[in-house]
């Protein structure tokens with residue numbers, strides 16, 4: 001058995017974190033706890049979280065909260081908490097490895113070799129492994145062709161689009177030469193024909209008798225862009241024609257759906273962008289893969305692409321694990337705006353904070369950044385408009401004029417968007433904005449819009465809490481990750497580690513102390529005590545926005561003040577005691593101390609919090 005190690009010089013003992021198997025980790029990354037739990041109980045959206053009736057204790061009101069962002073659940077009634085495996089383990093009454101197995105199986109994720117429960121499963125996993133190998137080999141082969149004599153046209157095309165050799169290597173861009181059998185011949189030794197067919201790398205024609213004819217290379221005379229899963233393995237390709245016209249076929253050809261590749265479940269470039277997304281605090285969403293690559297290679301690395309189709313729920317769930325903030329920069333053409341609107345609708349419903357970029361001159365992101373430079377593009381992204389402003393502007397463009405009929409069309413266009421917003425306050429704000437900017441003063445239209453705004457049930461619930469506001473602020477500040485909140489975190493951490501005497505009286509001191517030393521570990525994992533974890537969960541589930549550094553600073557100052565006031569009470573009691581004893585030497589010291597404390601308190605009151 002491993003010995004618990006002591007944590008700093010405190011008396012509190014913390015056992016080392018349980019090592020989670022790689023497989024469990026990967027299952028966790030592929031799934032959303034909300035969806036897993038919804039397989040067992042009904043959840044409804046409540047702000048940033050989901051709420052339902054707790055399956056672990058009897059209740060009539062929903063105390064059971066699930067955070068999609070932080071991927072944990074917490075019950076305010078019985079303090080049950082944990083991740084998706086804890087949940088399933090308790091529901092099914094099984095051990096951790098068994099829970100991992102159940103979750104993976106339900107989601108259709110193949111289990112690692114020795115844990116297969118059936119020969120079919122084992123065969124399926126073997127096939128997936130083979131398909132990954134085939135895609136890796138194909139990617140390498142396309143790269144090789146790109147560098148070879150046949151790749152000259154492709155190299156020229158990419159150079160013309162401002163692509164550097166480093167960029168080409170980073171994205172493993174390749175070339176599929178003309179001809180029907182080169183890739184097939186290259187890969188045929190690696191797998192049997194059924195597997196080659198399943199890979200999607202080849203096509204075949206249906207024969208007269210209904211069977212499929214021999215396979216031939218799907219991608220020909222095209223620049224190839226690998227599509228990777230979240231862990232960076234190649235699972236499919238997009239291939240762009242180098243020639244235009246009838247003979248060249250469609251501009252882009254993609255891999256079909258295969259056991260490896262489901263179009264709606266992949267976000268292009270998420271594997272490379274995810275750390276940058278967390279750093280930036282938001283994801284930049286573009287439509288085209290070329291746009292995405294172009295921005296990424298110019299240093300805008302928190303960028304992902306939908307590959308030209310509307311966002312799906314699965315993609316939203318994947319993205320939500322990294323951020324809830326999305327800046328959308330879609331192509332300005334009509335088709336783009338349409339797909340954009342569908343994506344916007346879905347992202348809104350999923351509770352993302354959205355902003356929209358419109359680039360000057362109707363340029364797509366790739367052209368814009370090539371023609372105007374990184375600085376101009378960055379400025380455009382910084383100037384992204386709130387979703388409501390964007391929609392109002394679009395309503396104005398689509399239905400110009402102030403005639404009653406046009407106004408009605410504008411309202412009808414906006415209504416579904418208004419209904420979709422999860423928060424009532426934000427819906428009402430949208431209505432206020434829209435009526436002002438579109439000069440909608442008709443009482444009937446306004447009523448219609450207000451009703452849409454009010455209809456959706458608001459799930460903000462008031463609950464009694466054991467947490468003080470100051471504790472809530474501090475817990476959130478130290479538990480939150482993301483560089484945009486680094487100021488708040490630093491402010492809190494520094495004060496907690498250097499001036500621990502200000503914090504020690506707080507009921508949440510053990511949690512604060514553990515969090516201040518958590519390094520990169522998950523907040524819910526470092527707090528050992530169940531009661532402390534309950535308070536932390538409450539703080540984390542409460543709001544979506546982390547506190548600003550100023551708020552944190554204000555809280556710290558108020559604690560400092562409380563500490564001085566407590567010390568003053570002590571000193572006064574000691575003075576009374578010294579007077580009673582007639583100990584004048586002691587009395588002089590204490591009076592001196594009291595004066596110092598009085599002065600400190602006066603200074604603090606004078607300087608805070610207005611000085612910041």
Ligand SMILES: [Zn+2]
Pocket residue numbers: 054055056057063064075076077078079080
């Ligand atoms: Zn409960």
